[in-house]
Amino acid sequence: MSLVLVGTSHRLSPVDVRERIAFDLEESAQLAARLADGGEAVCLSTCNRTELYFSHPDPDAVEALGADALLGNEVELYRMRDEDAALHLFRVSAGLDSLVPGEGEILGQVRSAYEAGARGPVLDRLFREALRVGKKVRTETAIAHSPASVSSAAAALAQQVFGELQGCKVFLVGAGEVSELAARALTARGATISAVTSRTEESAARLAEAFDARVVSFDELGQELEQADVVVSSTSSPDPILSRGQIADRKGRPLFVIDLAVPRDVDPSVAELEDCYLYDIDDLQAVVRESLSGRRREAERAEAIVEQEARRFRDWQASLHVVPAIASLRERAESIRSGELAKAEGRLEGLSESERRTVESLTTQIVNKLLHVPIVRMKEAAATEGAGYVEVARHLFGLGEDESASNRKPGK
């Protein structure tokens, strides 16, 4: 059984190509079932990639089938086998092949593809390992610790001020898409949207309803600012709408102000107030850039983990080649043992039941002890020597030959 990967991703194909071979989960499941052809198949289709994984005795045939399914004549595809294919999936699962290194969504997509696939022992092991490696990379490195978007950076900074955001009151000034994204990032970390204000009442009402918040008028700005812990401002006003004078003495209570508007909504002098922390869009983008470069640095450590795990998978896969030979060897030994005991039946007639059991056990132990070292050596050598070692074992022990021929006494 060989492992085969055929696919394309954002690195090879632009979106207008990728969208032609994108499949939803149901279509992925159907495609995998159709292509498995007596072997195993899994289709991983996300917005950045479509990949087909196979485990099949005829790798060339399934590779051609896969390429055909992914419009190989028109779409540039990568094709990989065995260890390379495993390494690729482990990198994908760890988020190392993603646009944003370490992004977490891919892990869920790999799991869904695995569950929808036509899988057997090889792909089952491969995908379970890929999910484990993905989690391991995120635990043992800081690749997924820092924010990758402006809204998540704003939420992470708010946490840097307040710690847990449970109980933190957020006041939204402006009710556009940008405000909504920031509000989602903040509420995902436990904050509460307490009030929304906007010059357009309908959009304020829509956003307030989505977050179970109050709609307040622009005139109540000062009053709301006094109660808020976090202010997110994103209006299209040409002039600043929030000035230093509107913010009352906080008495040591921090106020985190996120100004996502261009031109800016908040007078920069607000940052000079004690206990006030003001971040505009440029500040947040600088935090994201730094965070992404940090993720790239961590990716180097993640690559080392992924490579080590791919080598472990290769060893396991190689050990599969020796399994039939080991089974034949055990079978042959057992048949010789039981045959010789049967021949000696006449001489063993006088033995009691317990003495018979002792003879059975003794002969079984001799066989097991004799086979133990060759079997261990075969498994060990499988990863390095490959199929050649198995052939030697087959030849030496006469596995697969006519039993009477291999049992013939020398010289006869």
Add this chain to the structure above:
Amino acid sequence: MAELLFWPAFLAYGEAAVAYAGDARRPGSMGRVATWGVRVGWLVQTALLIAQAARADGFPWDTWAGSLNLFVWLVVGAYLIWGCKPRFRLLGLVVMPLAALLLAVSYAAGGMDVSGTSRYSSLFLGLHVGLVLAGFAGLTLAAALAGLYLWQERELKRRSSTVLRFRAPSLVTLESLFARTVAFSLPVLTLGMAVGFARLRHGSQLDPLIVLTVLTWVVYGVFLLLRYGADWRGRRAAYATLAGFALVVAMQLTLQAGHFG
């Protein structure tokens, strides 16, 4: 025996200090190595103190160098309460180099030796020195937390793009922790001072250390009144904690001039 235990304790604290510096540059496994250095160093220093106590005739840390040895042990012990959490590793960057340095100073000044007999009883010294030093250790840790607060606050104020890299505790957490640490340490210091005053002979002169201790007590007392009575928070509270700590340092230096006689 005690002298022999100094080196592993010193090396473990030094290793923790270096590992914390490495972790600050690139957060990851170095942080765990540092935490183990703190744990091992503290256990070895505990053994060192036990060996000293077993060998001594009375209270073994009644010299300036000896009290410094005990002080380091108390500071690191108090740090261990939070230090194992990844978010507080930056605090180790302040505490552990200081611990290694003070332990070395204590060793050089003979803090690992066993002192001669004092005119005070072991029980009195144990209570007075132990409680005062435990109070100072807590106040030292509060100062380290206040320092970390000011650093973090400045980074957020100047909108540094690397502010998220170090994964320090939040401002609110740090502020509440250094206030609580002072609130816990001051009663301990008060008890230690009370034991000392109870033994002060009628007509004895107040030495500079006693004056400084009372002054420190007043500074931290006022801080706690303002913090919990008038909701005094933020940068001002951090500066007040550091001002109190400056007096603690002055006291350590004054102690060298001889207090126990």
